[in-house]
Amino acid sequence: MDDIERLARAWREVHDGETGHAYGEALEAAGCIDEAAIVYRELADAGFLIGFADLAWLEHERGNVAVSHELLADYLRADTSPDEQTDLIAGVLGHWQWCDDRNFDAESLLRRGADAYPSARADLSHLLRESDREGEAEDILRAGVAQAEVESFLPLANLLEEGGRVDEAVEVLRLGYALGDAFSAYNLSLILDDRDDVTEAREWRWRAAEGGDDKAIEVLSDVDEPPSD
Template sequence: MTDDDLDAFRAAWVSLPSGQTGLRYIEALVADGALDEALIVCAEVWALGYPIGLTEAAWVHSELGDMRSAIASMTAAIDVLDGDERLAAVGTVGCWRWQHFAEVEAESQLREGMYHYGSAWADLGNLLRVTGRVDEGTRVLREGAEAEELMCMLPYANILSRCGDLAGAELVYRRAYELGDAHAAWNLSLDLLAEGRDDEASEWRWKAAAGGDEVAIASLADAEPRLPD
């Protein structure tokens, strides 16, 4: 983000304040690291009646690590949104409550928003499993994986792997990798190594590292003296 780009977004917002120009300016400020200023613009956008001011403020607060404020802002947005946007906001609040504060009461929000926010689907499965409803939680993750909800695929494949169904886990890991999850490549490499498929395991470690998996990168730095043929 150059200064000229930021100035252009600011000028568009000042000359024609709207949800669209406000959103673009907020995104530019966030990209520039000006989070406090972004929050000011969020408040101005909301003052004009655009709910995007509340939702964007929630994400900015989350970037700042102020999750209580993030939850409060997204919760306020739920009251003025409708349709899919509202359900996505509900799922987001549920995820934040569960991920950051382990609030089991977030279950109802996760259930309501799970089909509109993928992390909510996965978090619901995990919440159910850790609160003693293992079968239901596994079923939720399986259904998410079968629907190719990426956030559900890795945890479900991990469950299959731990239960000894390495063939089933491999299928899910491979598909998750195809959909963009480099962590799945690393986990698959571990299962392949356990099965004695060393060459394939090495190949998948490289795929994981190329996708940005930090554990895979560290593993290769320690164990691989050269690039593969």
Template sequence: MAEDAQTLVDAGCDASDQGRHREAEGLFRRAVDLGEEWVWFNIGNELRAQGRLTDAVKAYQRALAAGETDAWLNLGACLDDLGDLVAAMDAYRGAAAAGDLTGYVQLAHLLREHDEGELAVEALSTAAEEGSDLAAAVLACWEWDRTLDPTLELRLRAGAEHYSSARADLADLLRSTGRPEEARAELERGCAAGQRDCWLPLGNHLADHAGDPVAAEAAYRAGIDAGDSNCHHNLAILLLDLGRTHDAITHLRAGADAGDALAARALRDVLDERDDT
């Protein structure tokens, strides 16, 4: 019985959703063999999930050659991970030119990371003018970080559904203008909506402002489970205050291993202090 390309693609997507990336890759390659060249995009995603970034780049390039413009963003991310910043920027520009305004946003983040702030703002402004709610939200966050201007409240509120940092910054604004309960409610709303970046500030709020270390610990642990490795450091500081040094060291090690410089520094300080006693 002859294979059907769409059936193979559907089966590959199911395997990918279940984390069986090698199996998914094989299914997608069989679809390509049946003439569905656009499926190189899916192959690129599976290669990327396996950490085979160079091969993923080649797959995305083949997808683009077949007219699959959705591959631009993922190509840019792979090139960024590989350290090819110029090519990554070109890929993000390709996404924007193809009509995906997220390309401007990714380009802006990359430009800002490399001290090209004016060009980054220009890219975001272009995307926002063309209707990108995400770009408008990122712009509002950058302005809040720079100015702490409370008149940004409406812009941050508008961006909160589109960008988790906008909700976190909105909570910061609410707290700084004497509305701590509203701030907490915003962060809890973000956590419930799956906005990972809200767990850390919620934990901080519960620890520093609400005086509830039990709830703060639960928030930090939820943030860790959601993939925010920065929560390890803040949880460890809380645990140290509670006298739970062993558990604190475990989390500082985890944070340091994840690349958190604050956790690494705190770990050294804790171990040095322990050796001196």
């Protein structure tokens, strides 16, 4: 609480973007969500772009989806000096439009934000596949894999597997897991099960569960011990 009071005094005295952002974050961390929203709105009204972004995330997290989308659109309209942060905001807005509304008009935002926000690249690949542009979707995902973006590995593996290129999918999943994606481990276990590699499949399920994959945890809930090394 002492920290919040210090930040509140600084906000009253300085009223700049950095100070307001820090104060709002501290309020959120303390559970004072409505108060944080007021600070972020004051930031936005004063012309600080970070206020639009902070308030958008807050509203999205409390379920005000349409409001959050409009706030990021306001950010983009108000941004007179686009930079990498602008691309990030575009990617987040495209991601929300696609995941929240399945809005195919999100394509331009997803393209703009693909390099700045890895989830935007993955979403763009899903949009392209649903638009019968499989080849372009694969190229988009391979670019993400080349940059070691964990979000691209599983979608690329799924695309490859569904296209009959199972061996390629397996290699992508192994690499994805090596980079920390537990979901890759679980999907790899499913492919190995299909190949009747039961022992190795079980090992990969345990790796997935140990990495926090909920599906793997559920499947292994009745198993007492992991496989021996």
